[in-house]
Amino acid sequence: MKVFVDGQYGTTGLKIHERLNQRNDVEVLSIPEEQKKDSEIRIKLMNEADIVFLCLPDQAAREALKLIINPNTRVIDSSSAFRTHDAWTYGLPELSALQRGKIANAARVSVPGCHATAFVLAINPLVQRGILPRDYPVSCHSLTGYSGGGKAFIEQYETGRFSDISDNRSHPQHYSLTLDHKHLPEMKKFTDLEFQPAFLPTVCDYYNGMVVTVPLATRLLINQPSLQEIHAALTNYYQEERFVSVIPLDDTKEISQYALDPTLSNGTNNSEILVLGNDEQVLVACRLDNLGKGSSGAAIQCMNIMLGLDEELGLILEPTK
Ligand SMILES: NC(=O)C1=CN([C@@H]2O[C@H](COP(=O)(O)OP(=O)(O)OC[C@H]3O[C@@H](n4cnc5c(N)ncnc54)[C@H](OP(=O)(O)O)[C@@H]3O)[C@@H](O)[C@H]2O)C=CC1
Numbered sequence: 553m554k555v556f557v558d559g560q561y562g563t564t565g566l567k568i569h570e571r572l573n574q575r576n577d578v579e580v581l582s583i584p585e586e587q588k589k590d591s592e593i594r595i596k597l598m599n600e601a602d603i604v605f606l607c608l609p610d611q612a613a614r615e616a617l618k619l620i621i622n623p624n625t626r627v628i629d630s631s632s633a634f635r636t637h638d639a640w641t642y643g644l645p646e647l648s649a650l651q652r653g654k655i656a657n658a659a660r661v662s663v664p665g666c667h668a669t670a671f672v673l674a675i676n677p678l679v680q681r682g683i684l685p686r687d688y689p690v691s692c693h694s695l696t697g698y699s700g701g702g703k704a705f706i707e708q709y710e711t712g713r714f715s716d717i718s719d720n721r722s723h724p725q726h727y728s729l730t731l732d733h734k735h736l737p738e739m740k741k742f743t744d745l746e747f748q749p750a751f752l753p754t755v756c757d758y759y760n761g762m763v764v765t766v767p768l769a770t771r772l773l774i775n776q777p778s779l780q781e782i783h784a785a786l787t788n789y790y791q792e793e794r795f796v797s798v799i800p801l802d803d804t805k806e807i808s809q810y811a812l813d814p815t816l817s818n819g820t821n822n823s824e825i826l827v828l829g830n831d832e833q834v835l836v837a838c839r840l841d842n843l844g845k846g847s848s849g850a851a852i853q854c855m856n857i858m859l860g861l862d863e864e865l866g867l868i869l870e871p872t873k
Pocket residue numbers: 558559560561562563564565588589606607608609610612630631632664665666699700701702703704842843846847
């Protein structure tokens with residue numbers, strides 16, 4: 553089984569390589585760094601591979617796709633170019649059993665965005681189980697490390713040039729303040745919500761790790777469920793999943809009194825869902841590693857499913873920082 557990562561020297565590409573290099577069931581085709589944009593070599597490697605990972609900016613991913621002419625080459629794209637495209641399969645197997653089957657048979661799989669992964673995992677079961685009305689005015693917040701912005705953004709952030717104040721990198725900063733973040737279309741489509749959520753991300757001075765939170769007023773939910781009922785519905789939905797766990801309510805008591813650390817899933821492909829708050833206002837939270845389940849981990853998980861392998865293969869890594 554031959555695999556090629558186009559964009560192997562970028563943030564996501566490097567992580568995918570790191571994960572693939574742990575295993576001996578795939579042959580990883582590599583391109584020298586100085587030739588990473590050489591189309592001739594890329595065409596050769598892409599068409600020789602059984603699986604191509606595209607870890608490129610959106611436009612470069614669209615162009616790379618045109619270079620693949622081998623009908624047997626299957627593609628896993630980590631960009632946001634095709635996530636809501638009908639000809640592509642959304643790479644979130646935990647959406648439903650049907651979705652896992654679609655990924656297994658797909659020739660083109662789009663890896664979900666990191667914020668979108670956490671949001672969809674937290675909210676989709678509540679819509680599917682008839683708890684959250686499809687027309688609910690959902691709002692959502694995300695606290696994220698700065699590696700999610702890719703190489704250029706990481707450099708800007710680490711050199712203090714992210715905003716117009718030069719020495720402010722230790723302060724959390726809201727962004728996407730026009731409220732039109734590029735993950736919104738997939739957040740709406742894969743939760744079956746009628747409207748896009750109001751989504752505000754905040755980037756902080758740490759490398760990786762993310763927690764997405766969605767507050768819900770229980771009096772506006774169908775049949776006014778208690779916090780325990782919401783927790784039970786999520787626990788039941790994910791009971792067979794290896795990479796999504798719903799934290800038992802007893803274990804969230806300390807967090808509720810203190811604080812929610814966004815880095816505790818780092819180095820894993822896990823998503824942890826927490827149900828916090830009280831019977832009137834519930835906060836559904838999802839914590840993941842933006843470099844794990846938010847990108848490279850999800851990409852490898854999809855590859856494993858597409859190849860009919862154990863989903864966990866190559867998915868355990870040491871924390872990054
Ligand atoms: N970082 C993250 O947490 C996540 C990223 N993603 C998505 O994954 C994709 C990759 O992101 P990320 O790894 O962060 O990005 P980076 O900017 O870190 O890496 C992209 C890599 O692709 C190279 N590249 C750019 N254009 C071309 C081209 N035309 N041909 C070949 N190589 C090219 C870049 O080289 P050079 O720098 O020299 O231009 C760089 O090495 C993006 O679409 C991003 O949105 C998705 C989820 C999370």
